[in-house]
Amino acid sequence: MIINVENPVLEIHDLTVTYSRKPVLWGVDLTLPKGALVGVIGPNGAGKSTLIKAIMEIVPLSSGWVELLGQPITEIRNRVSYVPQKESVDWDFPASVRDVVVMGRYAELGLFKRPRKADYEAADYALEQVNMQQFASRQISQLSGGQQQRVFLARALAQNAEIYFMDEPFAGVDAATEKTIINILKNMSEEGKTVVVVHHDLQTVSQYFNWVVQLNTRLVASGPIDQAFTQELLQETYGGKLSILSEVGNLLKKQQFPTRDLT
Numbered sequence: 001m002i003i004n005v006e007n008p009v010l011e012i013h014d015l016t017v018t019y020s021r022k023p024v025l026w027g028v029d030l031t032l033p034k035g036a037l038v039g040v041i042g043p044n045g046a047g048k049s050t051l052i053k054a055i056m057e058i059v060p061l062s063s064g065w066v067e068l069l070g071q072p073i074t075e076i077r078n079r080v081s082y083v084p085q086k087e088s089v090d091w092d093f094p095a096s097v098r099d100v101v102v103m104g105r106y107a108e109l110g111l112f113k114r115p116r117k118a119d120y121e122a123a124d125y126a127l128e129q130v131n132m133q134q135f136a137s138r139q140i141s142q143l144s145g146g147q148q149q150r151v152f153l154a155r156a157l158a159q160n161a162e163i164y165f166m167d168e169p170f171a172g173v174d175a176a177t178e179k180t181i182i183n184i185l186k187n188m189s190e191e192g193k194t195v196v197v198v199h200h201d202l203q204t205v206s207q208y209f210n211w212v213v214q215l216n217t218r219l220v221a222s223g224p225i226d227q228a229f230t231q232e233l234l235q236e237t238y239g240g241k242l243s244i245l246s247e248v249g250n251l252l253k254k255q256q257f258p259t260r261d262l263t
């Protein structure tokens, strides 16, 4: 069940990625519509992070191509934002929270220009949105895990991109923070930004997202939640892990996210 969209913001054709000759993504063809809030799901090791890294050209492609807004990423990097997994970042780097968020503006600033008042204002506004303004002067090494995650989100917000890729933004955050973040992401999607999120909690998929991508080395499904988040397709993606699947079975019946026509 793979829905192809016209004028996609993201188009992937025949993507294969291998690590030490072992394919971790195989022949992926994927298109995503503008304004979608996308959950990327699949079991551990399915290639979800690798998919995002391949899109961002952080890992080399063995075959295939990727276009964002009809162009290669190298042409439009400043219109695309990437929030990596928190663990992959050096949080001992000596910088204040505000500096880290202002760095999100560098794409707009150009590499050698100094941030201006407007950039600091944008950073402060982003910090306010994630409720971290009181930590603006704190060193990033002196934050809790959930606070670091919020700073990361603020940095992405300050960038004001058109497409966002976020690798497990809810990892290690408390329930209130998760709610804050998802509400921000929903607002962004309603403003026409496309947000792609690697997500693990199947229980919240239909509540959080309006589009789902199911991956297990191959692309199993991609489409609006009501079509692509079904018991059969989950079974295909997760194989025999039925205990997880039976828990989501009931949730599938009550779709909570208002589904817009995205195709």
Ligand SMILES: Nc1ncnc2c1ncn2[C@@H]1O[C@H](COP(=O)(O)OP(=O)(O)OP(=O)(O)O)[C@@H](O)[C@H]1O
Pocket (backbone or CB within 6 Å): 019, 020, 024, 042, 043, 044, 045, 046, 047, 048, 049, 050, 051
């Ligand atoms: N740098 C690397 N070198 C070699 N193998 C790697 C590397 N990064 C990931 N892998 C392997 O590639 C496969 C896909 O990894 P990836 O991190 O994309 O999966 P994932 O779906 O994001 O997993 P998880 O849900 O556990 O985060 C896994 O088998 C992993 O062990």
